[in-house]
Amino acid sequence: MGIAIKVALLTAYAVIGTCVGLLFMGIGRKIIARVHNRVGPPFYQNFIDVAKLLSKKTNISHGWIFDLALLFSISGILLTLLFLPIGGVQLLSMEGDAFLVLYLLAIPALGFALGAGASGNPNAGVGVMRALVMMLSYELPFVITLIALMIYYDTTSLATIVRMQSINGVKSWAITMPPFMLAAFAADMALQGMLMEQPFDIPVAPHEIASGPMVEFGGKYLGSLMLYKAIALV
Known part of the structure; x- marks a missing residue:
């Protein structure tokens, strides 16, 4: 390609x-x-x-770091798309890309931290501190879930994991296996935290800290x- x-x-x-x-x-x-x-x-x-x-x-800018922060966050998501198998097509694939995706998914939160720090708004600072603390709580279950999948399928390649799950249709999906049902629930909750959706929206808290990291955007x-x-x- x-x-x-x-x-x-x-x-x-x-x-x-x-x-x-x-x-x-x-x-x-x-x-x-x-x-x-x-x-x-x-x-x-x-x-x-x-x-x-x-x-x-x-007309108003908080400096080049503030401008770079949002590009930093968007680039992390776009780079993640390169390694995700979508419709049987994966733009980039290599052994160990599952670990790389974990790092790429952490980039957006760090981008928000840069933007909030450059804005100088106290509400943004409070929101970022909450986001970074919450990041420690949702990264662990997500990492454990992904490592469990890698151990079960004996590979660190996302393409291989997806291919092995598609061999026998729904029956071969890890989410249908009892040991992975709880892990899938934990990963789903972790994704809610990454997106800062309810009930994990404390970094934003519109009624308390005026949308936190996004207050100056x-x-x-x-x-x-x-x-x-x-x-x-x-």
């Missing part, structure tokens, strides 16, 4: 993942509105919000942050 094809596939992954993620976010807002007995925004509202935010001009920065969250959600 040539470099041009890989770049095209990565672009397609990012575009499709962003659209699907924004759609899921819109559906989630709609469901929450129904729970609150409200009509709520249309399911495509997030697309409108992103387009509006990205079109805004930014506005305009194009906030629009880019929504794009990052959409890709990460998928």
Whole structure:
């Protein structure tokens, strides 16, 4: 597979993942509105919000570190896409890429820490401290789950793990095996923590610390942050 094809596939992954993620976010807002007995925004509202935010001009900057932080977070997610087998296609594959993905998934949180530190906002600092402490709690179960899969399938390659699980269909999925059911639940909770979704949204805490690390993000920065969250959600 040539470099041009890989770049095209990565672009397609990012575009499709962003659209699907924004759609899921819109559906989630709609469901929450129904729970609150409200009509709520249309399911495509997030697309409108992103387009509006990205079109805004930014007159105030907190420095190049603040600008770099969001790119740092988005690049971590995009690099992760390179190693994930999607539809039988994996753009980059090597022995030990499962460990590499663990490191790549930690990049977004570090990017937020850089941005919050550069903003100088006390609420952002509090939110980042909470996020880094919570990171220690959700990384451990996620790492243990992935290591258990590597030991069971005797490989550290994500492509090999996926291929071995697809041999006999659903019956060969690790999640259907009793020892891995609890591990799958723990990994799912860890992913909720990575996305800072409820009930693991204490780093954001809008009613307490004004969205924490994201308090200084506005305009194009906030629009880019929504794009990052959409890709990460998928």
